[in-house]
Amino acid sequence: MSDTSTGAWAFTDDRGTGLTAARRPERVLAYVRAGAALLDLGVRPVAVYGSGHDGELLDPVKAGALAAAGVPYLGPGRTLTHARVAEAGEVDLVVDVTYDGKSPYALDEALAEGLAAPLVALSVGNELTLPAIVARFGELAGSLGAADAATGRVADAEAALRAAAGRGGLRVLALSGAGPEQVHLARPQAWPELARLAELGVRLLDPGPGPGANWLTTDWEYAVGLAPDLVLFDSRANAVPPHTVPPGARLTPWNPETPPSPPAVARFFQDLTAALEDPAA
Template sequence: MSDATDTVDATDTGGARVWAFRDDRGTGLTAAHRPTRVLAYVRAGAALLDLGVRPVAVYGSGHDGEALDPVKAGGLAAAGVPYLGPGRTLTHARVAEAGEVDLVVDVTYDGKSAYALDEGLAERLGVPLVALSVGNELPLAAIVARFGELAGSLGAAGAATGPVGDAEAALRAAAGRTGLRVLALSGAGPEQVYLARPQAWPELARLAELGVRFVDPGPGPGANWLTTDWAYAVGLAPGLVLFDSRANAAPPHVVPPGARLTPWNPETPPSPAAFTRFFQDLTAALEDPSV
């Protein structure tokens, strides 16, 4: 876990200014100067862009193809940030096409390793690799705050602030008024669907704290998802379905009778702006029968 004292510029024993940051693997990282040219995993890069740090390029995960998934992209495409393809396929030469890089930013789900990039590539590039947690060992507010701390260490002003509180208040009120039962899922084709276990996802756990009534998928294997068929999902009789809208997920094959549908990005950028938009969209879906 991080130590906040390691997230700002420090001074070495010779009096020179250096950049220092402790990531969520517990790895203390340093550089002779504050990094300005960041290569990032798409989710991390979209968050940093929201927070005032523009990456020089981004890469995808093993679920991504050679084109940037617009659902995961946030404002990256509009900002002209190049996408280099899946992280595990990147080479030193491919990264060099984006120019010089002095920091890599990834995410971690297990607190031990970077999710989307071969850590050896960062070593070959000769630059620090920051991996910030997006798993359920941290609450959503702490995850967002950590990205704010990193952005602040990279020179972004006011990076950790945002209007999420107002959006949360509106969502809490809507959840209380409607009382809809909500099921979050990811389509795997006509025969199979993955049902999210709400406490395994920080944003869903936060929604539950705000009063959203999630449907429990029930017992079975899988820490994050219960793998089942569409008939089982329909039988849970949700009033609202949050469906995984990423390019690697299949669209809902069957809609439970009377249920509303609204998209959910399980890789929402961990920034106040991105979660404000998600909470606002969910509030509208809870309140508007036409959604």
């Protein structure tokens, strides 16, 4: 939040860290996913950076509206230097995500300390529901001066998705390809957006017991044996396109790092609704 009488800014992130600044931050450096969400919410980052999975070019699947808005991409966060960040100009706030509620995911805290900029880490892990994650990004954007984001579009998209899921009853499997020998099958309750789909009536397949908190890593034969009707495949640049398509199944892209903003979430639900309603089913 910001104190309008003094211009001071304060915000407590999802690590429980209280952050303050003498004035409301205006020049935000953000992890791609966080930056795309903030842009949707009315806060334009001065630059964004990637994760250890990203290369030197911005992944268009993860970018949201960042590229169209001309927001510079600085490369993977762990490789950033003060000199590289300086190319984007002064930074007075860094925004990352956290999966464990303890550490920023994509950037070394030491870099933010060297920039003398507070580092906000917002949770995108399964300790929060998808609506709560979206709300937290809205709270941060509001503290930075953005107007409240309309949520009606999400509610409408959820209603349409619930109706489509109820009519079709298709079995849906979410996965990330790892080549001809391996595939990572998503555990629905480990992913807030997939857990929300299940709440809305989508019949998500659980890959079953085995190692891995978020994914079960197995072979394509096992994935085929689950007999999905629809496959949500990880479409990020670091993932491999599906090597094998289960007989009779249709494919639709899935971004496991969908920006946590009402517009992005609504688009995700709308796209899945269209896939569920495909007349080819």
